[in-house]
Structures are given as structure tokens and as C-alpha cells.
Amino acid sequence: GNAEESAAISRVVAPLSSEFKQYHEAAIQEVGRRPPPRPAASSSEPDRPQLLVVEDHEELRAFIVKSLAEQYEIFEAADGNAGLLIASERLPDLILSDLMMPGLDGIELCQQLKASPQTAAIPFVLLTARSDIETRLQGLTHGADDYVLKPFHVDELRARLDVQLR
Numbered sequence: 001g002n003a004e005e006s007a008a009i010s011r012v013v014a015p016l017s018s019e020f021k022q023y024h025e026a027a028i029q030e031v032g033r034r035p036p037p038r039p040a041a042s043s044s045e046p047d048r049p050q051l052l053v054v055e056d057h058e059e060l061r062a063f064i065v066k067s068l069a070e071q072y073e074i075f076e077a078a079d080g081n082a083g084l085l086i087a088s089e090r091l092p093d094l095i096l097s098d099l100m101m102p103g104l105d106g107i108e109l110c111q112q113l114k115a116s117p118q119t120a121a122i123p124f125v126l127l128t129a130r131s132d133i134e135t136r137l138q139g140l141t142h143g144a145d146d147y148v149l150k151p152f153h154v155d156e157l158r159a160r161l162d163v164q165l166r
Contacts (some may be wrong), residue, residue: 080104
């Protein structure tokens with residue numbers, strides 16, 4: 001009955017328990033031998049400014065990230081709602097956002113970020129294929145600091161972003 005069952009369980013559990021104890025002690029010793037974790041950026045490497053890229057077109061977002069990865073530490077958002085959340089949490093040095101996106105568009109994102117004391121000072125650059133003056137003025141009057149037209153040249157994009165950080 002119960003005594004036999006208990007004895008059978010003990011025969012199985014006791015070796016496992018001692019094996020676990022040995023493993024646990026070895027793991028603690030191993031952790032003690034490891035060098036302390038390295039800080040993300042070494043002191044010889046200057047901190048790169050943080051850039052939030054908000055773009056719903058996946059290939060374009062990947063291209064922008066790849067093109068700017070050496071100059072910036074980059075956060076990515078696939079839409080305005082995610083961009084708002086990341087901007088509020090991470091407080092990047094600069095934001096590059098597409099204008100036309102599902103949900104919260106670039107102008108609404110810009111308005112919300114510029115209305116918050118926490119994020120109001122972050123330079124905001126709109127990226128759009130719409131070159132009409134009404135759209136550009138709408139972006140600028142709602143707080144955008146600059147406008148980059150698609151298709152863009154990477155060197156121009158870099159220059160415009162650099163100007164915003166001065």
C-alpha cells in the first residue's frame with residue numbers, strides 16, 4: 001500500500017535530488033567564475049544617438065534601419081500606436097516617422113508627442129511620398145521639425161537627421 005509506494009518514490013527521487021544538488025552547486029561555482037557582464041557600449045565608443053523609426057512598410061523600415069545603423073541606436077515601430085508607446089518609454093533623441101500609416105498616422109503621432117511635456121522636445125521628422133504644399137504645411141504646423149520626401153537619398157536623410165541633433 002502506502003508504505004511501498006513511498007519507498008518506491010524515495011528510490012526514484014533521492015538520486016534525482018542529489019543529482020540536482022550537484023548540478024545546482026556546479027552552476028553557482030560556474031557563475032562565480034564568469035567575468036562580470038560588459039556594459040553595452042565600451043567607454044572608447046561614444047554613445048550613438050537613439051533614433052525611433054516609425055514606418056509601416058516593412059522593407060522600407062528595414063532599409064532605413066540598415067542605412068542608419070552605424071550612426072544611431074535604432075528602435076523600430078510598425079505603426080503610430082507602437083511608435084507612441086516606444087517614444088514614451090524610451091525617449092529617443094530623434095524620431096523619423098512615415099506620414100501615411102494605418103491607425104495613428106504620422107501627423108497624429110507628432111501632435112500627441114509634441115503635446116506631452118515628456119516628449120515635446122524630441123525632434124520629429126516626417127517621411128512621406130506626398131509632396132503637395134498642403135500636406136507639408138499640415139505636418140509643420142502640427143509640430144514636425146522637418147520633412148523628407150520619398151523617394152529619398154540616404155545622404156540627404158542622414159544630413160537632415162544630423163541637423164536635428166545639433
